[in-house]
Amino acid sequence: MAGDTFYKEIRAAGGAYKWHCDGAWRESTSGKTVGVSNPATRAREYEVQACTQAEVDEAFAAAKAAQKGWARTPLWQRAALLHKVAALMRDHAQPMADCLVKEIAKPSKDALSEVIRSADLIDYTAEEGLRALGEGALLTSDSFPGQTRNKLCLVSKVPLGVVLAIPPFNYPVNLAVSKLAPALMAGNAVVLKPPSQGVVAGSHMLQCFVKAGLPKGLVNMVTGKGSEIGDYLTGHPAVNCISFTGGDTGIAISRKAGMVPMQMELGGKDACIVCSDADIDLAAKAVLKGGFSYSGQRCTAVKLVLVVKEVADALAAKVAAGVEKLRVGMPEDDCDITPVVSESSANFIEGLVEDARQKGAKFLTPYRREGNLIWPTLLDHVTPEMRIAWEEPFGPVVPIMRVASADEAVAHCNANNLALQGCVFTRDINKAIAISDAMETGTVQINAAPARGPDHFPFQGFRDSGIGSQGIRNSLAMMVKTKSTVVNLDKDSYASG
Numbered sequence: 128m129a130g131d132t133f134y135k136e137i138r139a140a141g142g143a144y145k146w147h148c149d150g151a152w153r154e155s156t157s158g159k160t161v162g163v164s165n166p167a168t169r170a171r172e173y174e175v176q177a178c179t180q181a182e183v184d185e186a187f188a189a190a191k192a193a194q195k196g197w198a199r200t201p202l203w204q205r206a207a208l209l210h211k212v213a214a215l216m217r218d219h220a221q222p223m224a225d226c227l228v229k230e231i232a233k234p235s236k237d238a239l240s241e242v243i244r245s246a247d248l249i250d251y252t253a254e255e256g257l258r259a260l261g262e263g264a265l266l267t268s269d270s271f272p273g274q275t276r277n278k279l280c281l282v283s284k285v286p287l288g289v290v291l292a293i294p295p296f297n298y299p300v301n302l303a304v305s306k307l308a309p310a311l312m313a314g315n316a317v318v319l320k321p322p323s324q325g326v327v328a329g330s331h332m333l334q335c336f337v338k339a340g341l342p343k344g345l346v347n348m349v350t351g352k353g354s355e356i357g358d359y360l361t362g363h364p365a366v367n368c369i370s371f372t373g374g375d376t377g378i379a380i381s382r383k384a385g386m387v388p389m390q391m392e393l394g395g396k397d398a399c400i401v402c403s404d405a406d407i408d409l410a411a412k413a414v415l416k417g418g419f420s421y422s423g424q425r426c427t428a429v430k431l432v433l434v435v436k437e438v439a440d441a442l443a444a445k446v447a448a449g450v451e452k453l454r455v456g457m458p459e460d461d462c463d464i465t466p467v468v469s470e471s472s473a474n475f476i477e478g479l480v481e482d483a484r485q486k487g488a489k490f491l492t493p494y495r496r497e498g499n500l501i502w503p504t505l506l507d508h509v510t511p512e513m514r515i516a517w518e519e520p521f522g523p524v525v526p527i528m529r530v531a532s533a534d535e536a537v538a539h540c541n542a543n544n545l546a547l548q549g550c551v552f553t554r555d556i557n558k559a560i561a562i563s564d565a566m567e568t569g570t571v572q573i574n575a576a577p578a579r580g581p582d583h584f585p586f587q588g589f590r591d592s593g594i595g596s597q598g599i600r601n602s603l604a605m606m607v608k609t610k611s612t613v614v615n616l617d618k619d620s621y622a623s624g
């Protein structure tokens with residue numbers, strides 16, 4: 128990090144990271160900062176600005192002003208600037224990845240791939256935007272009974288205005304650019320509220336947008352405690368769209384936000400249904416990878432295995448053998464299982480495990496915890512009476528529930544308000560499609576673990592797991608509204624006959 132002067136201006140002389148408004152990195156007039164602790168050491172790692180409500184107003188005012196000119200900027204110029212952002216992210220990726228390791232204990236190899244994945248997403252969005260936003264429609268009035276052809280309706284897509292982007296801690300870079308890139312390509316301005324854990328990685332990401340030469344005020348970033356400025360941000364009259372990824376805070380925001388379009392991607396209790404004819408090796412590998420990648424802190428992580436009794440022992444044994452091989456330790460050492468993001472998160476996970484223990488779950492691997500580091504825990508003979516059968520641990524704990532049939536498994540999934548993704552393992556494609564149709568989740572993966580990517584695929588949650596849809600093309604469509612321009616020609620010159 129030390130050598131990369133590219134990021135010099137985002138940090139104040141005193142060491143605290145600055146907020147960004149109207150083209151400038153600034154210290155808050157509050158004179159206060161908020162600490163960011165390293166989940167692995169629980170020691171204070173960074174300081175960021177505690178922005179005031181007046182500074183939130185400034186950020187929205189700057190965005191609103193900049194958006195006017197940006198809306199008139201040709202698509203090809205927007206795309207060119209976004210490609211420049213992506214190039215800068217690749218050139219300056221390591222310091223940003225290092226922040227992910229320190230702020231959210233993301234294993235270093237995954238941290239770097241998150242940054243590169245984000246640059247790819249921005250490039251793809253620029254290209255997709257040129258096509259998707261460069262086309263409109265023309266309707267003529269004479270296709271409706273009794274009408275002559277004297278009305279021409281030009282249908283175009285226009286920007287919403289100012290987008291409030293609120294990404295989560297588990298992907299503070301990737302799930303920020305998945306909001307910023309489509310918002311900007313569609314002609315909007317942005318106010319970004321990065322997560323409390325991940326804010327410094329977010330600052331590095333934003334510097335790439337600033338250094339690419341975007342008009343000042345087009346992207347702004349406010350930092351501080353959600354508890355202090357959260358409601359003020361989401362209820363601000365200048366907000367024309369909210370794109371939020373996170374937990375059930377999103378439900379509270381959606382209740383308060385009122386008449387603005389929302390893109391909400393909230394939690395999931397992603398189930399893995401394993402049928403009696405499944406390829407058990409394949410299923411076991413998917414449960415291992417899907418259940419324990421980034422220590423289970425992914426909304427798409429496998430959070431419940433529903434396995435048909437006949438093959439349950441075989442599957443449980445294979446997964447348990449795989450868990451034994453997982454490396455537990457520090458993110459700098461690229462371990463598979465690293466500390467979870469906070470003490471409160473670790474306590475919540477432990478609560479679910481203890482509830483399952485008291486209600487008779489069988490521990491296929493011992494539960495162990497040191498600080499925020501929780502060893503991968505595989506529970507068997509989980510029952511619907513246990514909280515872990517319904518709640519999202521967001522940690523390295525995978526429960527196995529034995530079922531009599533796939534129908535019983537589907538019924539359990541559909542009874543949960545969380546409905547983001549699921550997956551099914553079977554060698555019978557007809558059965559797979561039938562189960563996919565029956566599962567009321569935004570996505571069903573057949574013979575693979577749940578995943579959001581690749582990032583051009585639609586990504587959405589049903590019920591309490593979300594509003595709207597993501598994925599590059601769907602996000603572009605979410606960031607515009609339809610505008611009709613009706614050309615009324617002289618009716619007589621079109622009179623029939």
Ligand code: G3P
Nearest residue numbers: 372425426427578579580
């Ligand atoms: O919010 C989505 C994220 O948690 C999961 O993304 O790419 O790990 O499946 P991914």
